[in-house]
């Protein structure tokens with residue numbers, strides 16, 4: 001069932017990192033590309049994007065369980081034990097239970113997905129994830145009729161996560177998606193970056209990636225997945241509902257009360273980096289706009 | 302010699318202008334680090350934060366001058382002007398990084414100042430400090446008269462309060478550090494507004 005989403009990325013799964021880093025014209029997976037495909041073997045140039053470097057992706061993180069500074073997670077996340085790891089899957093599913101990481105991985109197909117990543121703080125990256133479609137896991141455990149949402153929870157281990165000592169948010173960190181968002185082929189569980197195991201500061205061993213939503217929706221180090229009927233608790237939404245909506249779709253027209261979302265800064269441009277316009281649904285409008293047809297995106301931000 | 306006397310005599314040997322040099326070198330060094338990767342992969346935000354925090358720290362040192370003298374006998378009076386001007390210099394640098402490197406667009410700069418309360422508040426703090434920086438010279442004191450000058454310079458109190466609210470407001474979630482700065486600010490201000498006369502029982 002995997003590979004429902006096709007981008008015309010031309011590398012294969014084993015591209016070594018130095019090639020990633022040298023390739024200047026890497027294509028980001030995007031709607032434009034799906035529609036256009038390869039024309040006479042030539043990729044369309046308009047969406048050419050270069051992934052951020054390993055260093056950028058792994059040293060500039062928001063992972064408040066390890067501190068609120070951008071460099072705190074890289075410094076502190078080493079203490080997280082990611083093996084053994086298991087995920088409790090419960091709620092409205094046919095086969096609830098505790099699934100080990102290995103068990104989950106044994107039944108999914110790992111793909112490369114190069115996605116734009118847009119933080120609610122108005123910075124962005126392009127990240128070559130490795131992972132599997134969340135739909136494959138959900139289908140495996142059997143989603144029951146009546147389930148309308150998927151709730152996720154991050155590990156909650158104060159002895160390994162020093163940031164949990166500070167009540168920055170209500171711990172454990174929780175997030176949620178509507179079922180159709182969770183089943184969308186763009187939505188993946190990432191387990192790697194650049195073909196390597198995902199580092200702890202990026203959400204090892206398994207994190208959600210929903211590329212058309214602000215980064216905080218893409219919850220890290222998941223230990224629990226619950227299928228529910230009601231809209232689940234989402235940490236930032238609960239902490240400040242005026243500033244962080246449940247949907248939190250990337251939308252340049254709806255500004256955060258404290259800053260504009262119309263533009264963003266790509267990490268990696270140095271001290272004189274120019275701002276770039278932010279794209280509707282982070283550039284994935286063609287794939288996901290239909291999920292929100294008829295919805296007022298300003299009211300449901 | 303007591304410890305305080307040692308501190309004071311050491312301070313006396315240090316000409317106040319050394320502070321300007323230290324401040325300028327420090328600001329330049331941070332900028333250089335930003336240029337060369339020393340501030341991490343997002344140097345604009347890092348530089349903005351470093352300048353903002355340094356500005357705040359100098360403002361607090363400035364507020365500490367009087368209580369340090371009154372309560373501990375440590376005399377930083379000769380440095381007070383240099384401390385204040387250095388603080389202003391870092392606020393200015395903070396503002397310039399924000400305007401030129403971060404926001405980049407004149408229309409967006411204006412929009413942020415009027416629409417975003419935490420920026421508005423930071424801006425108000427910055428505006429409070431401008432007349433103080435401009436009058437931080439002997440000529441102004443002479444022209445204005447010491448009393449009027451001292452009165453004007455009380456603007457530093459609202460400036461620091463605005464700066465701490467600015468930071469508390471912009472922090473995401475519940476964060477400790479800006480609250481500590483707010484508490485220190487209020488503590489330093491409290492030393493000034495303590496009743497000087499003992500109350501009649």
Ligand code: HEM
Nearest residue numbers: 350353354356357392396399420423424426427464468471
């Ligand atoms: C009284 C003068 C000011 C002081 C002492 C001050 C201090 C600070 C401090 C300490 C921070 C947080 C640094 C950190 O998180 O490490 C900060 C952030 C910031 N300040 Fe100021 N500030 C002042 C004025 C201004 C002005 C005039 C502006 C713009 C008009 C401004 C815009 C900002 C912005 C945009 C941020 C960062 C927001 C973010 O990271 O999202 N500040 N400031």
